Amino acid sequence: MTDHLPPAFSESMKTQLGAGFSLFAETLSTEPPVSIRLNPDKPGYDASELAKVPWHPDGYYMPERPVFTLDPVFHAGGYYVQEASSMVLHEVLTQLVPSKYPLRILDLCAAPGGKSTLLASWMPPGSLLLANEVIRGRVNVLKDNLARWGHPDTFTCSYDPEAFSKLNGFFDVVLVDAPCSGEGLFRKDPDAVHEWSPEHVQLCSARQRRILSAAVKLVAPGGLLLYSTCTYNELENDQNAQWLVENQRLTHQPVNLPAEWGLSARNYGYQCYPHRLRGEGFYFAAFRQTRGVPFQGKAARYMDKLKSKSLHKREEAALADWLAEDSDFFFVQRPDDTVLGAPRELKEDLLFLDAALPQGVWLRELGLFKGKEFIPAQDLAMSTAIAPDLPALELNRDTALHFLKKENIVLSEAPKGWLLAQHQGLNLGWMKNLGNRVNNYLPKDWRIRMDIREI
Numbered sequence: 105m106t107d108h109l110p111p112a113f114s115e116s117m118k119t120q121l122g123a124g125f126s127l128f129a130e131t132l133s134t135e136p137p138v139s140i141r142l143n144p145d146k147p148g149y150d151a152s153e154l155a156k157v158p159w160h161p162d163g164y165y166m167p168e169r170p171v172f173t174l175d176p177v178f179h180a181g182g183y184y185v186q187e188a189s190s191m192v193l194h195e196v197l198t199q200l201v202p203s204k205y206p207l208r209i210l211d212l213c214a215a216p217g218g219k220s221t222l223l224a225s226w227m228p229p230g231s232l233l234l235a236n237e238v239i240r241g242r243v244n245v246l247k248d249n250l251a252r253w254g255h256p257d258t259f260t261c262s263y264d265p266e267a268f269s270k271l272n273g274f275f276d277v278v279l280v281d282a283p284c285s286g287e288g289l290f291r292k293d294p295d296a297v298h299e300w301s302p303e304h305v306q307l308c309s310a311r312q313r314r315i316l317s318a319a320v321k322l323v324a325p326g327g328l329l330l331y332s333t334c335t336y337n338e339l340e341n342d343q344n345a346q347w348l349v350e351n352q353r354l355t356h357q358p359v360n361l362p363a364e365w366g367l368s369a370r371n372y373g374y375q376c377y378p379h380r381l382r383g384e385g386f387y388f389a390a391f392r393q394t395r396g397v398p399f400q401g402k403a404a405r406y407m408d409k410l411k412s413k414s415l416h417k418r419e420e421a422a423l424a425d426w427l428a429e430d431s432d433f434f435f436v437q438r439p440d441d442t443v444l445g446a447p448r449e450l451k452e453d454l455l456f457l458d459a460a461l462p463q464g465v466w467l468r469e470l471g472l473f474k475g476k477e478f479i480p481a482q483d484l485a486m487s488t489a490i491a492p493d494l495p496a497l498e499l500n501r502d503t504a505l506h507f508l509k510k511e512n513i514v515l516s517e518a519p520k521g522w523l524l525a526q527h528q529g530l531n532l533g534w535m536k537n538l539g540n541r542v543n544n545y546l547p548k549d550w551r552i553r554m555d556i557r558e559i
Contacts, residue, residue, distance in 0.1 A: 131379040138169040139188035148528040160191040176504040180530035181252035186218040189376035189383030206230035207276040215242035217249035224255040233258045254488040261465045265318035270460035272321045273399040282312040288334035288385020323393040332388040345372030345389040354391035404459030412436040431489040496524035510551035
């Protein structure tokens with residue numbers, strides 16, 4: 105039963121769980137649960153027959169793992185496939201940050217984007233979420249997942265945590281879902297078992313403290329630092345939490361979690377064990393910044409670093425037809441003529457970020473003007489700020505999958521010009537009907553690569 109586990113790991117968990125270790129080890133040999141979190145801004149997925157995740161209003165368990173790649177609603181951002189235990193952060197935030205006022209939020213270790221999309225759906229209107237990923241190879245996945253989710257108040261960047269030093273005291277909420285030894289993934293990922301070692305645990309703990317040292321300074325006075333890992337050991341969890349209290353002088357924040365949910369309180373924070381709840385190994389702890397320094401920064405002109413320019417009034421007026429009536433955006437244009445946009449109410453905060461970070465942050469691409477024609481971007485198609493009355497064509501599942509393979513589909517009756525490809529009322533991307541043919545504008549990186557012939 106424990107032959108597949110590293111002996112040092114087993115001994116550590118026996119000390120931690122006592123008589124509960126046998127059931128824990130047995131559970132690691134079972135199939136992991138599959139869970140999804142619905143996008144409240146993109147209704148369209150019927151979850152009425154699914155079991156609820158107790159700690160998240162939009163979380164559901166699936167009876168088995170389907171091929172998500174073959175579900176157009178998944179590609180449209182109708183839901184995110186997220187491990188159930190980590191969804192508990194929604195309840196933690198709701199209890200500890202009850203503010204209805206706009207917040208500045210940083211997800212410091214954000215890829216692939218599960219917790220960033222959770223934050224985006226939770227945060228109060230008018231808030232700003234910055235999702236950062238230091239590993240460049242993972243940034244595109246983060247950007248694409250946030251684009252699919254469609255929230256216009258989310259932005260991405262790629263920096264080492266220490267690059268944020270000019271933003272001390274800027275953020276009301278900072279999430280550090282730290283790179284860890286991955287003990288909580290042993291059931292889902294056999295490679296995590298083979299990569300585990302006591303030395304790796306120590307390396308991860310030291311790396312986490314370096315990240316946390318930078319993160320603590322970014323939290324505004326009275327703000328919240330959330331620390332989480334997908335592991336069990338005390339070195340990466342309790343001891344780092346204790347270090348935050350004793351060395352960084354943060355105040356640990358308890359959370360009221362119903363006993364029937366099955367989470368276990370530790371010295372600091374809470375632990376999810378797979379034999380006590382329907383989820384994987386996950387640890388979190390919350391801390392209040394009772395000291396710190398209020399942010400004192402200077403805004404930049406956003407166009408300085410990107411060598412961008414403002415749009416002409418006629419182009420701004422043309423863009424208004426592509427955005428919802430209640431959307432109020434500001435725009436800039438890159439040298440390659442791509443138009444970037446963001447909610448106007450966030451402009452000042454984005455200028456602060458542009459001044460403080462080496463290359464600023466990535467705004468959403470809306471499209472580009474070629475002469476008098478506007479060519480819309482994929483980000484615009486996925487955004488919840490898009491105009492709801494643009495020409496669109498509802499595709500059945502089979503046709504939608506061919507569109508998602510970036511094939512040119514045949515339209516028997518459709519208006520000419522730009523069309524939104526939709527499935528169950530959710531946008532998938534752009535098509536342009538030229539009359540004699542239909543061009544598929546789905547980005548190459550978004551296309552389905554697997555064989556769909558036998559669906």
